[in-house]
Amino acid sequence: MTARTLAVVTAGLSQPSSTRLLADRLADATRAALGPDTVVEVIELRDTAVDVTNNLLTGFPGPSLKEVVDTVTRADGLIAVTPVFTASYSGLFKSFFDVLDKDALEGKPVLLAATGGTERHSLVLDFALRPLFAYLRAHPVATGVYAASSDWGSVSATGALQRRVERAAGELAELVKAAPEKAVTDELTSLPFEQLLAAEGLN
Known part of the structure; x- marks a missing residue:
């Protein structure tokens, strides 16, 4: 059995940020529930902001953003913190998932x-993130x-x-454990046809 992979997407803008602090706690608790061989990849969206904007304008990710997207896509589980x-969620958070x-x-x-600053915003989990x-x-x-x-x-x-962190992490770990292992796919065959043409300068 291959090691499970966990992608952690955090959209905090400051450094350090409470968003990253919460993301790290969730990642540590989930890794503890899944096992020490779990691979955790943390993605700070603040580092991808320019690449995400360029992707929205051109329709194609640059090499560094493609690596980030592949990390999220291939992960067995995802922690998303905004x-x-x-x-609502931040514009950068939404743009990345767009x-x-x-x-x-x-x-x-x-x-x-x-x-968030106050408890009043806790409904963002059910009225923005879940939809x-x-x-x-x-x-x-x-x-959540x-x-x-x-x-x-x-x-x-x-x-x-x-x-709350440990309860949510335990639930995520159980879902990841229950999911079947993904088959290995060829990187080129998984690319959209339009992107292959663009890479060859044929479009």
């Missing part, structure tokens, strides 16, 4: 999480994780957040 902007192929996340186990990933035909776990600023402010609050 800060809340104007009561450039994925419409079938890229079909059936993929996903843990959804978000960070997006339902459209992409992914398989979100039942427990939202972390407000107050969740980092005391031992009791941090402990409550960690319990």
Whole structure:
């Protein structure tokens, strides 16, 4: 059996950010539930912003963005974490998932999480993130994780957040374990025909 792979997409803009901190906690808890041989790939969307914009304008990813997209597409499980902007996910977060192929996340186990200033924004999980990933035909776990600023402010609050993290991570691990292993595909045959033509300068 090959090692399971876990892609972690975090859309925090500052460095360091509470979004990345939450993403790391979720990744560590999921890896602990899956086993030490789990391969974790963390993707900071702030590093892909220019490439994502170029992809939206041209229709094709550059080499570095293609590598990121392939990492997400091939992963056995996905953790997606966004800060809340104007009561929804960030524009960068949405733009990244806009450039994925419409079938890229079909059936993929996903843990959804978000960070924000107050508890009032926690409904973003159910009213913004879940509809997006339902459209992409992914398989979100039942427990989403939202972390407000107050969740980092005391031992009791941090402990409550960690319990939510571990519950969601356990659910993601169970879905990943239950999924059949993916067959190895030829990289060239998996590319869209238009992209092959563009690479050869024939379009």
